[in-house]
Amino acid sequence: MTDFADRPTAGTQTESPGGVPVVEFQGVSKTFTTRSGESIEALRDVDLSVQPGELLTIVGVSGCGKSTLLRLVAGLVQPTSGRLLYEGEERTGARDDLGVVFQESVxxxxxxxxxxxxxxxxxxxxxxxxxxxxxxxxxxxxxxxxxxxxxxxxxxxxxxxxxxxxxxxxxxxSVLLMDEPFGALDAMTREQMNVDLRRLWQERSNTIILITHDVAEAVFLGTRALVMTPRPGRIKADMEIDLGAERDISLLGTAEFATLTGKVRRELDMN
Ligand SMILES: Nc1ncnc2c1ncn2[C@@H]1O[C@H](COP(=O)(O)OP(=O)(O)OP(=O)(O)O)[C@@H](O)[C@H]1O
Ligand SMILES: [Mg+2]
Structure with a gap:
């Protein structure tokens, strides 16, 4: 895994001033068994610690296990191995203190x-x-x-x-999970939604985990962005997105934005 900025490792993060992580994956793997009996390893050995108030974005190619990761957080599927902690504690079953937004609104x-x-x-x-x-x-x-x-x-x-x-x-x-929430929208509407989501997040300081195929969206929105490998999904890069709190559309044209999106793209291409 590549750490782009000097950020604490998962182990020390739990003691950071941010407090207890809202969600923590400890060596989580998930293998599905299909109806025909075939095993599909969706996620392998994921360590991830999400701090309160983070807007964490996750990018990865189709089928790399992004939705599975989110469904694990929601308690809709259980890990095959490893542990999942919510505010430091293991809990089983679906959770009702989460908000969820999917690609196609229901x-x-x-x-x-x-x-x-x-x-x-x-x-x-x-x-x-x-x-x-x-x-x-x-x-x-x-x-x-x-x-x-x-x-x-x-x-x-x-x-x-x-x-x-x-x-x-x-x-x-306490946590908002978003799975490709703006994927079906045209580019202009999507940019506006991104600006609005940032503002809502700032005003309400929720913790958000957002999945996207769109590198620019991941960088524009995130306080931190994860890049996943193709299946079995692992966390390949973990980047602080140091673009300040106030972000508007003009950010998309800046050199620092291009540098960060370039880094994410390189991580996505190198398997
Ligand atoms: N319930 C299930 N039973 C069997 N296989 C599953 C199940 N859910 C997911 N998978 C498999 O796990 C892998 C990861 O799926 P997942 O939906 O997490 O990918 P994804 O990264 O969200 O993809 P996309 O970007 O296309 O939405 C895929 O190969 C998928 O076929
Ligand atoms: Mg998905």
Whole structure:
């Protein structure tokens, strides 16, 4: 694994001022057995420590185990070997204190934007009166004021993803997991979503783990970016993204941005 910056190793990170990692992988491997009995090694020996408030981005080629890594964090699949710790403790089963956003938003066509955004709160049996003001504020924060009563078919792709993002944040999850959330959007909408996500993250200081195929997105968004090897996925490079807190579109044209994206691309190409 390549460390580009002077950053503590996984071992010392747990004692850093950041506190106990929200999620920690200790030598985690995952092998699936397909219906035909074939073994597929998706992840091999992953050590990873995610600190509170990080916006961690993960890039890797298709099939290298990125979604598997996220599903492990969500407790939807269990490691074949190794340990997964949440705030220092081992827990089993699916977790309900996470927000999740996938590539294609999953909205109910018969529900309005507001009611779609309230679905996770309904599932958690939260009181609507308590959650609705927060959800309305979140909708405003992502530019959906005035769209609360619209239905999904009346929205653009970007608006649907914004609604899905608000839904994921509605229960104030400690960790937000995003799997290619903007992959289906056009480049301009995607850039705007990136700027908005950075702002939301700064305002709310969530921990975010975001998977992407897009190197520029990984660098623009991340406080730290991981590059994975092709399957079986391992962490090949772990880079601090030292581009400051305030990031706007103009950053995309700077030399320091090009240097960092170049480094990530080199890591992706060298197997
Ligand atoms: N439930 C499963 N059963 C069997 N094999 C699986 C299962 N889930 C994932 N795999 C396999 O594990 C490997 C990693 O899959 P994963 O979905 O994590 O990749 P990915 O990096 O997210 O790919 P992409 O970028 O295309 O989304 C693939 O070879 C896939 O076929
Ligand atoms: Mg995937």
């Amino acid at each position: 909205l109910f066509p018969w529900r309005t934007v507001l009611d779609n955004a309230l679905v996770p709160a309904v599932i958690k049996r939260a009181r609507r009166a308590e959650v609705e003001p927060r959800v309305r504020q979140l909708l405003a924060d992502v530019g959906l004021s005035g769209f609360e009563k619209k239905y999904p078919f009346e929205l653009s792709g970007g608006m649907k993803q914004r609604t899905a993002l608000v839904a994921a944040l509605s229960t104030e999850p």
